[in-house]
Amino acid sequence: MSITVAKFGGTSLADAAHFRKIREIVEGDPDRRIIVVSAPGKRFPEDVKVTDLLLSCYEKAAAEENFEPILREIRDRYLEIIRGIFPGDAGQGDGSFVLPESGQKNRPLVLQEERLLRALEEIRSHLLTDPARDYTASRGEYLSARILSDYLGFTFVDPAWCVCFRADGSFDQQMTIRTMAASLRPLKNAVIAGFYGADEAGVIHTFQRGGSDVTGALAARAVSADLYENWTDVPGLLSADPRIVDHPKRVNALSYRELRTLSYMGASVLHSDAVQPASDLGIPINIRSTEEPENPGTMIVRKLPKGETRRPVSGVAGMQGMSVIQVEKLMVSDGSGFASIMLDILKKRNLPFEHCLTGIDSITIVIRTMLLEPVREELLTEIREELQPDYLAVRDNLSMIVVVGEKGTDTSDANVRVLEALSEAGIEITTINQGAGKLNLLIGVPEDSYEEAIRAIYSVVEDAL
Numbered sequence: 477m478s479i480t481v482a483k484f485g486g487t488s489l490a491d492a493a494h495f496r497k498i499r500e501i502v503e504g505d506p507d508r509r510i511i512v513v514s515a516p517g518k519r520f521p522e523d524v525k526v527t528d529l530l531l532s533c534y535e536k537a538a539a540e541e542n543f544e545p546i547l548r549e550i551r552d553r554y555l556e557i558i559r560g561i562f563p564g565d566a567g568q569g570d571g572s573f574v575l576p577e578s579g580q581k582n583r584p585l586v587l588q589e590e591r592l593l594r595a596l597e598e599i600r601s602h603l604l605t606d607p608a609r610d611y612t613a614s615r616g617e618y619l620s621a622r623i624l625s626d627y628l629g630f631t632f633v634d635p636a637w638c639v640c641f642r643a644d645g646s647f648d649q650q651m652t653i654r655t656m657a658a659s660l661r662p663l664k665n666a667v668i669a670g671f672y673g674a675d676e677a678g679v680i681h682t683f684q685r686g687g688s689d690v691t692g693a694l695a696a697r698a699v700s701a702d703l704y705e706n707w708t709d710v711p712g713l714l715s716a717d718p719r720i721v722d723h724p725k726r727v728n729a730l731s732y733r734e735l736r737t738l739s740y741m742g743a744s745v746l747h748s749d750a751v752q753p754a755s756d757l758g759i760p761i762n763i764r765s766t767e768e769p770e771n772p773g774t775m776i777v778r779k780l781p782k783g784e785t786r787r788p789v790s791g792v793a794g795m796q797g798m799s800v801i802q803v804e805k806l807m808v809s810d811g812s813g814f815a816s817i818m819l820d821i822l823k824k825r826n827l828p829f830e831h832c833l834t835g836i837d838s839i840t841i842v843i844r845t846m847l848l849e850p851v852r853e854e855l856l857t858e859i860r861e862e863l864q865p866d867y868l869a870v871r872d873n874l875s876m877i878v879v880v881g882e883k884g885t886d887t888s889d890a891n892v893r894v895l896e897a898l899s900e901a902g903i904e905i906t907t908i909n910q911g912a913g914k915l916n917l918l919i920g921v922p923e924d925s926y927e928e929a930i931r932a933i934y935s936v937v938e939d940a941l
């Protein structure tokens with residue numbers, strides 16, 4: 477029997493109606509046996525995600541301020557969900573943290589309310605005695621998974637038992653795959669909470685925001701799933717940001733490498749760290765929408781299925797808030813190790829950079845302004861002392877745009893058209909970067925032309941999508 481790991485994101489768990497949709501989706505395919513969940517997300521644009529509410533509770537608690545009203549908001553979000561999905565009359569969980577009367581215990585809804593209130597009581601006592609950020613943030617996923625597992629009749633799996641972090645907060649992938657495999661493989665079905673795990677001492681640690689995608693990919697890898705479905709609120713990956721481009725096309729299929737590049741560069745449909753665990757075993761990832769379950773969504777695979785011809789370009793994405801450090805010195809390229817000294821200077825400070833471009837007598841580093849800012853002066857002083865450059869300058873307020881396509885840029889004149897489009901729109905190109913791999917063309921533009929540049933590029937690559 478095949479196994480599908482299905483991960484549901486925050487908007488797919490936002491309220492009771494969505495929990496009902498999830499049940500329909502899960503019951504619609506018996507292969508969907510491992511379910512991974514986020515915390516309830518936004519129900520409408522101004523709404524606040526449960527994870528953000530929890531983080532606000534933590535911040536208030538850490539500052540010894542009153543977090544009760546926010547905790548009550550969280551309680552109400554979950555009460556709406558359980559009251560909408562479990563049969564029975566509501567208990568008393570609507571005014572304060574009062575537990576339902578014990579005589580009512582045989583009724584599913586009352587039991588759920590009791591469990592919810594107890595769980596919230598535990599969060600509350602942690603916040604009062606020993607507030608911890610990651611523990612607090614993780615409770616949204618924990619509660620979603622507890623509720624959904626009862627609703628589906630699946631086994632609940634707490635990732636604190638099988639998603640392994642080290643005491644310093646770093647993630648141990650190898651150990652996680654082994655432990656997850658041992659926990660999940662024997663089960664007929666399971667619901668596991670996304671986003672967090674624990675170290676050996678049981679201390680909870682979280683992934684970055686959006687990290688439930690990573691938990692889903694790890695679960696898929698651990699059980700050697702046949703498919704990893706990622707259910708969200710959009711029917712697949714769009715070829716450009718819909719806030720910038722009007723109705724961008726949906727991408728039917730793309731490669732892991734293309735997706736990784738697009739999501740790293742800002743396409744927000746899947747966390748970029750979720751690609752590698754699935755691609756290790758060649759497990760296809762299918763991005764689907766809970767709002768349109770009949771839509772096949774976007775398939776992400778190592779090799780595109782037969783009949784699906786590769787398009788030259790699969791998407792356009794970008795990142796703002798970039799700076800460029802430009803260093804020039806005559807005879808740099810004479811083998812004196814100029815580039816490696818430059819990279820050592822960055823490495824010494826653990827400063828990750830986005831791109832490094834070398835010319836005959838120059839080297840250009842593209843780096844996030846946010847990371848450069850705290851060390852800017854000392855870094856420039858060291859570059860001056862160590863490299864004695866003829867010219868050294870930093871330029872801020874830049875954006876990087878990526879045009880991604882496995883085949884793209886070598887089989888078509890896409891590159892030429894992209895550059896022409898930018899020049900016709902009067903947009904300055906500050907850097908151009910394309911390696912021999914040709915997967916992507918990276919273009920730097922001034923921040924204030926970012927959106928215009930994306931639109932100009934999209935308009936000329938649209939027919940190649």
Ligand code: ASP
Pocket residue numbers: 485486514515525527528616670671684685686687688689
């Ligand atoms: N709930 C977490 C967040 O809002 C993790 C996730 O949704 O994947 O970032």
